[in-house]
Amino acid sequence: SYVLTQPPSVSVAPxxxxxxxxxxxxxxxxxxxxxxxxxxxxxxxxxxxxSDRPSGIPERFSGSNSGNTATLTINRVEAGDEADYFCxxxxxxxxxxxxxxxxxxxxxx
Amino acid sequence: xxxxxxSGPTLVEPTQTLTLTxxxxxxxxxxxxxxxxxxxxxxxxxxxxxxxxxxxxxKRYSPSLKSRLTITKDTSKNQVVLTMTDMDPVDTATxxxxxxxxxxxxxxxxxxxxxxxxxxS
Numbered sequence: 001s002y003v004l005t006q007p008p009s010v011s012v013a014p015x016x017x018x019x020x021x022x023x024x025x026x027x028x029x030x031x032x033x034x035x036x037x038x039x040x041x042x043x044x045x046x047x048x049x050x051s052d053r054p055s056g057i058p059e060r061f062s063g064s065n066s067g068n069t070a071t072l073t074i075n076r077v078e079a080g081d082e083a084d085y086f087c088x089x090x091x092x093x094x095x096x097x098x099x100x101x102x103x104x105x106x107x108x109x
Numbered sequence: 110x111x112x113x114x115x116s117g118p119t120l121v122e123p124t125q126t127l128t129l130t131x132x133x134x135x136x137x138x139x140x141x142x143x144x145x146x147x148x149x150x151x152x153x154x155x156x157x158x159x160x161x162x163x164x165x166x167x168k169r170y171s172p173s174l175k176s177r178l179t180i181t182k183d184t185s186k187n188q189v190v191l192t193m194t195d196m197d198p199v200d201t202a203t204x205x206x207x208x209x210x211x212x213x214x215x216x217x218x219x220x221x222x223x224x225x226x227x228x229x230s
Contacts, residue, residue: 033217044220045216048218086156088156088217092213096171097169098215100156103155
C-alpha cells in the first residue's frame with residue numbers, strides 16, 4: 001500500500017518559515033492535500049491539489065510537490081499556526097483510496 | 110454554508126455495535142460528484158479513513174474494517190449513518206464526518222466537530 005511519511009515534529013521561531021515534508025514514492029504524480037488541526041479542534045483543509053489555497057486560508061500557506069516529496073510551507077509563522085499538519089492523497093488503484101500521512105506537530109518556539 | 114455534525118453515544122461497551130449519525134446541511138448528497146465520509150482519530154494519533162458514501166449511492170470501505178462497517182444515507186433527513194459492529198477498546202477515537210466535493214479523487218473541505226467515542230466496560 002502507498003505510505004505517506006511525515007516528520008513527527010518541526011519547530012520554528014515566530015516570523016520564520018516552516019516547511020513540512022510529506023514523502024512517498026513518486027508523490028509528484030499524485031495530488032496532495034494538507035490539513036491543519038489545532039489542539040482540540042477538527043482538521044481544516046489548508047492546501048488542495050498540491051498548491052491551491054482554499055478560500056479563507058492566508059497567503060502565508062503554500063504547497064509544492066516534486067519528485068518524492070510534497071511540501072507545505074508556512075511563511076512568517078505565528079503562534080496560532082501551532083498545530084498538527086496532515087498530508088493526504090487519493091490512491092485510485094487501491095481498495096484503500098484515502099491515505100493520510102502520520103502527521104507533523106508544528107511547534108512555534 | 111456547508112455544515113456537518115456527528116451524533117451518537119459517547120460510551121460503548123466492548124462487543125456492542127456503534128451507530129453514528131452525520132446530519133448535514135448546505136448541500137445535497139444527490140449533487141453530482143459529492144461524497145460524505147467518516148474518518149476517525151484515536152487520541153494522540155493520526156487520521157484514519159473509514160468509509161465513503163457517493164452521490165450515486167456507491168460506497169467504499171476501509172479494507173481492514175470492511176467486515177464491521179456499514180454506511181447508509183437518509184436523503185429526506187440529510188443524514189449519513191455509520192454502523193460499526195463488535196466494538197473494541199482500540200476503536201476508542203474521535204469520529205469525524207466529512208464532505209468530499211470532487212469526484213473521483215476526494216479531499217475533504219468540510220469536517221464535523223467530531224464525536225469522541227470511548228469503548229469500555
